[in-house]
Amino acid sequence: MAGGFWQRLDQTARNLLPFGSIVVAMLLTMVPLPLPGYSSVTPPLVLICLFYWVVHRPDLLRPLVVFALGVLHDLISGTPLGVTPLYLILTYWLLITQRRFFLGHSFGMLWIGFSLVALGAAAVQWVVFALMSAHLLDALPVLVQALFGVALFPLPTYVLQRLHRAYLS
């Protein structure tokens, strides 16, 4: 009985990996780095993690959990409530319907897929903020942010792949 309990606990802990990695990614993006202009173009690590887990293990990352993570992000980072859940859920929706397309293909295909997702998420953010402030805002920072994320994509993905293989296979 005891063995079964510990085994289940172990499995549960492993299954929390996608959730945990997103929380860590979220906090990492909030660490202040003394680089000029960095804070406005922080790479969207959360989006990269979400992309990886929805493509590879959507069963361990429920949409409702993603929604809650988005709300948490908004509360900590001071962005208007609802913006992050909106673009995260839209990303999830898009990915879950196109999952087959991403799964069977090479890493290059995954990368191209992520660049489309990143640009889409940037566009959603821009539209929402522009509507909220009733201004045509400068779209350059969010665009640079998305491109930064695309350029950085292989690195976090490699780390996630290692974690995935070590704990969830």
Add this chain to the structure above:
Amino acid sequence: MKTRNNGSVVRIAAPFWGLLQRFYFPVLVLAAIALMMIGHVNIMAVEQARARVTDAFTPILNVMSRPAASVADMLEYMRQLIDLHDENDKLRQENARLRQWEQVALRLEAENRSLRSLLAFKADPPANVITARVVGDPGGAFVRTVVITAGARDGVLRGQAAMAGQGLVGRVVQVGEWSSRVLLITDLNARIPVVLETTRQRAMLAGDNSDHPTLLYVPANTPVTPGERVFTSGHGGLFPPGLPVGVVETGKDGQPRVVPMADLSRLEHLQIVDFGGSGGLAAEASQPGAMQ
């Protein structure tokens, strides 16, 4: 892996479950939009929730930001080693110049004191400052805020001014028990009443998410010379008057902009200015450099 249930309850509930599954994402999208509405309507509750959650995560951010800070310190140290000689030379010259200024300042201070005694001038009480570490810079393309490690417990109140070294950096917008959030002057929502140094013209400093906020409501016939300094005016009662903010420059579009005195991209510690709400700041504290 996902477990499959085959109980009768599940079989009966399956159509409903299917229906929910089908509209799962639209429902969540609508929920996100509803949250935006709630955020606009019920501001107090959302602020409360923000303060609580930020309080909960600040200790973690505090720990996480330390390695980053030490790496940055090390890089800074290396850089300083490289141009040690030049910097030493520059500082020597600056020191010589500042010594002259010191004499001037001492003479003026003495003169000022004697003149004030003649007028029976009532000086403002000196301001207290609360110093806190910046632990979170949530960034994002559209919001400019930082999270600091001082809150209601340390005496921080909503609306107080935040300074870094020599210049104003922002205003406290959210106070938790041991953490607070500062809205930087570059944020889209930041509006700060300021006064120009030479003309004493009032204006509004408005952030637009760029590094250099703009000056609004400057009359067309008022000369705004690049290089002149900008201070808080104290109008609106939010800030003490006379806090240095920045230096005027002419932007690419001809619009006057302000280059903040504090380097907003490398904030490590902030000073929250508590001027007792009495309005005004001690004259000696309002001079650049005196806040340290």
